[in-house]
Structures are given as structure tokens and as C-alpha cells.
Amino acid sequence: MALGRLEPEGRVVDVAAPDSGRISRIVVEEGERVEANQVVAYLDLYEVRLAERDYAASQLSEAQSILAAETQAGESRIREANTRIDQIDRPQAAAIAAQTSRIEGLQAELRLAQLDLNRFRQLYENGAIPRQDLDRQQADVDRLQADLASAEASKLQLQQARVSDLSNAQAQVNSAQANLTLAQAQTRVDSAARNLALAEEQLERTLVRAPRAGQVLRLYVEPGEAVSNLEGSPVLALGNTEQMYVVAEVHETDVEQVEVGQAATITSRNGAFDQTLSGTVEQVGLQIFKNDVLDDDPAANADARVVEVRIRIAPDDSEIVAGLTNLQVDVAIDIEPTTEETLSPAVPSPQG
Incomplete structure (x- = not known):
């Protein structure tokens, strides 16, 4: 025969407050069963820490709203800049294509005119046509060559203008994208998030929680009594x-x-x-x-x-x-x- 004592599974656990202070509320009674992590008591700074947490949460929400608005505005500027690229590129590409077609037409006309000029020279040398006809054909060739040179110069100008305009429009896109980094707004959000995390941690330290499921065996303190987070100052016994x-x-x-x-x-x-x-x-x-x-x-x-x-x-x-x-x-x-x-x-x- 041996002597013994009764105790719950896992032994009796003395539950202490996470920080020093005074108990403002105890929300369980002796004999009551609680779940793991359930709040069993509040320290007197709970209301203050709750208000600080709520304020920090509102600051984070405001910072996130500003970031979202600035992000939306920045993305809108990028879309506008990309739209300007399309507005520049499409008509200029069409003009260049039209000028290319005109050049090809002039080249075809010039080839025919040069063939005719060669034939007119042969006929003139054989005395079959007067000098006046040869000169008119030569004038046609000269006119077509001038028109072709002018068309090619115009096409080059269109191409250069297109490159310049697209470069400027792309620079606007790049600038809009660079501004979208929103470093300052993001910094405000990060700072507000850290403040909220700190406020939540401080709020949590005003709550006394059950470390595991069990039954409240004894309440050691009453509301208004001071407690400490040091060993030997428990709030209640749990088993x-x-x-x-x-x-x-x-x-x-x-x-x-x-x-x-x-x-x-x-x-x-x-x-x-x-x-x-x-x-x-x-x-x-x-x-x-x-x-x-x-x-x-x-x-x-x-x-x-x-x-x-x-x-x-x-x-x-x-x-x-x-x-x-x-x-x-x-x-x-x-x-x-x-x-x-x-x-x-x-x-x-x-x-x-």
C-alpha cells in the first residue's frame, strides 16, 4: 500500500498574466470548463490598449487606401501613355505605308517613261520623229524622277517623325511606370502595419488566456488586485x-x-x-x-x-x-x- 494524491491529467497549471498590472475583469468561475486560448481575465490597461490598436488599424486602413488610389492613378497614367503610342503609331504607320505605295507607283511609271525615252531617241536618230517629241519625253522622265525623289524624302521624314514621336511616347510610359513604384505611399503602409502589429502585441499582453483546455480549479485573485508576470503570482489554477x-x-x-x-x-x-x-x-x-x-x-x-x-x-x-x-x-x-x-x-x- 502506498499513499498518493489525485491530480488532473497534465497536472495542475497555474495560469499567470502575461504582464504586470491589476485585474479588471475575471470572466470565468471556479468549476467552469474552458477551451485552449480562451480569455479568462482582463488587465486594467485592456481598454487603453484596445483603443490604441483600433487607432493603429484605422491608420493602416487609411495608408492602404492612399496607396490603392495612387496605384490606380499611376496605372491610369500608364494606360493613357500606351494609348498615345497607339494614337501616334497607327496613323503614321498608315502614312508611311501610303507613301511607300506612291513611291512604288512612281518607280513603275519612271521605268516605263525611261523605256519610252530610249525608243524616242532611236526614232529621232532615224529621223522618224521631230526633236520636240523627244524633248517632251525627256521632260516626263525628269518630272517622274523629281516626284520620286520628293516622295522618298517625304517617306524618310515620316519615318523619322514616327521614331521620334514613339520615343517620346515611350518615355512617357517609362516615366509613368517609374512613378508607379509609389515608394513613399508603400513606406507609410509598412510603417502603419508595424505600428498595428505592436499595438496588437501590447493588447494581447492585457489578456489572460487559458494555455490549454481544462477546468478552472481555483481563482487566486479578485478584480482590482495586482498581479505580476513573475512566477508565484498566478491568476487561477487549471486542470x-x-x-x-x-x-x-x-x-x-x-x-x-x-x-x-x-x-x-x-x-x-x-x-x-x-x-x-x-x-x-x-x-x-x-x-x-x-x-x-x-x-x-x-x-x-x-x-x-x-x-x-x-x-x-x-x-x-x-x-x-x-x-x-x-x-x-x-x-x-x-x-x-x-x-x-x-x-x-x-x-x-x-x-x-
């Missing part, structure tokens, strides 16, 4: 009482007989419950301690050296003692089921 354990203190001379998986029975020393509970050894400690659970027998050794053995109580029995955390119990571990031998309690050695 998973849906599954209860027994921490049995087995004498150091007996611990070698205890193994994981052995069956155990648990009974109340003071009648807190009438049933005999069953459980299974789940963990055997690796350290030897001075006993923590004191026997009410005056003859018991108050300075025994023991090892803590954790025993998982059967689920149906666990419900019976869910509200009895830290209750002192008697534990019998069945180390040899075939011989019905159990552990001896941690009692003082006989004095000779």
Missing part, C-alpha cells in the same frame, strides 16, 4: 479533470517492483468517495524525493524517500473523483497478480 490520475509515492526500496502497465486500486482515506477505483501504472519516476503526502498515522515516517508513480484512473472511475484534486488516497499496486502481493507502505524501519 484537465476529464481524466484524473493518482500520483503514488512508492518507497525507494519498493520501486524496483513497479512496472508500467501494472494494475492498481485506489481507495479514499477519509470517505470522500466510497468506491474502489481501478487504474493502470503509466509512468514510474526517475528521481527520489522526500515524501510529499503525509500519513495521518503518528508512527509513519515523515521523512521517507519515495519515487512518484503516475497511475491513470479508469475513465468511468475518473468521473467519480473529477472534483477532488489533491485528495489524499491509498494506492495498492498489484506487482504480482498471481500471488496477490502488493507494495508495502512507506513506514519507518523497526528500531531495535
